[in-house]
Amino acid sequence: MSLLNVNLHSTPAYKLFLLFTCLFILAVAVGLVSLASGPATVSMREVVDILLAQPEGINSQIVLEFRLPRVVSGFIVGGMLALAGALMQVLLRNPLAEPYILGISGGSSAFALLAISAGLAGAWITLSACSGALLTMFMVFAFSRSAAGWNPLRVLLTGVVIAAGWGALISFLLAISPSAMIHGMLFWLMGDLGFSQFNQWYLFLLILAVILAMIFSRALNLLAVGDLQAASLGVSVNWLRIFIYFLASVLTAAAVMQAGSIGFIGLIIPHAVRLLIGNDNRLLLPVSVLSGGILLVFADLLARTLLAPRQLPVGVLTAMIGAPVFLILLQSTSAKQKP
């Protein structure tokens, strides 16, 4: 039994509308607070004025040029990770699956570190990270194919082993690199929204991914039950799995390009949403995207302001907020389940 007890066949439409409205309001509220907070205090009123009228001035510049891109890309990255995590869990039929489990982030980090060691900078590092992610995606895909088709356990094992390989390469590079380079390398390993630039292509990718995932959400519900069951009800299981694999991988790679490897969101958000509204992917996927975005923007707000002027790695905050919230949710559902 999920905590909110909503489903698509018996919950009245207004309740579902209310659920999404609440999430939107929460997203906007967290976004506004984020825009107002920082070393230079800007009042909430002023933030709204700046967003609406875009006047000249130093505060306007701070809000529009420094904070807004960070907030928007935080939301996009959070949404991408949560969606990728929810998709991976269904694809691998494993509750412990998360976006990084198949080595996509390991591959891109390892390649980014290689580029840094080689003395490259800027866009070259991003390009290298991108090729690392793509290489991993195709490696896992190629190695996990067998005569019997595409078995989730085989994919999982292949991915975990390839991820471990990248992990070893990363440790090796960290060990031999001069200390001056280490700081730039840590960005890729810990995750940080500080360098992320808003790019409308990422937003476009997220929207496209949500639409595609929603189209296949009913088929995903069947896939979660079992391959044969899904196939006998009319799902083209092999195509769907390949499609979901590439969709989740591309989302993960895009999130890593923007902000390095931010842990926890891809694992915890889908599960928290499962506890709240159940396992129906038609609701789970969109709610996860919104919640993931909200959590990451909120965590980044805390990371910037908690020990200001020092900035904390945002991944630390996602775990620090996510873990207790998740445990509370878990406790309240198990309490509800007792007769």
Next chain:
Amino acid sequence: MTRLSAQGLTVRVGQSVICRDFDLEIKSGERWGLLGGNGVGKTTLLHTLAGLRKPVNGRIMLDEIDLNRYRRLPLARKVGVLFQDSRDTFPSTVKETVLTGRYPYHSFWSPGQHEDIDLADTALEQLKLLTMQNRQVDTLSGGERRRLAIATLFLQDPKIWLLDEPTNHLDLRHQIQALDLITQRVKDRDGTLLMVLHDVNLINRYCSHAILMLGRNQTTSGLASTVINKENLETLYQHPINEVTTGKKNLYFPA
């Protein structure tokens, strides 16, 4: 009319051959039982006939059209399969699960039409599951799950029903109730049925025809009254069988 037929079917799992040059012709209105020892390949044969795995050789025809020419969704409206077991990594409620049976009838995203809800309520009522429609599937007992799977198949509403041990986990009363319901439904829809059962006497009670998988890829099939006899059963099970005649029916039990 021939609903389901196989010509020269050869099915293999790994290196072992399940059947070789197997022929089958199932007409509408007929009810077939599939009998065989453990590991002889009953499930594999059933899945092959459902189009869930490819035979090495031979042709399968559904309503006189080659199985390979069907697309997935039209196939799912024609053939329904009851599987031996189900998994629930991410369980949903009984109601949501039974509604998945409507998948082949809607394109993409559907929040559940009223007529689907009515169908679901009827099926859950028939299988005595209506009171637990909001329960999570993973809290059900084995028998309740089995009935849920049957209810889901009722919503899928196929013409050709392929059932893998439909009476698994069911107590004596529910076995008879479930098989009565299924055979009645198949008859109402002018459909046909092929089911794997381990109980010879239930096959005798419900099936007009039977396939006996005798092992070493030998099969024999035909009218249940002819192929089910003491001699064939002893070959099949490699165990002495006692036969008792009551009225018109013969009953079989292990000696």
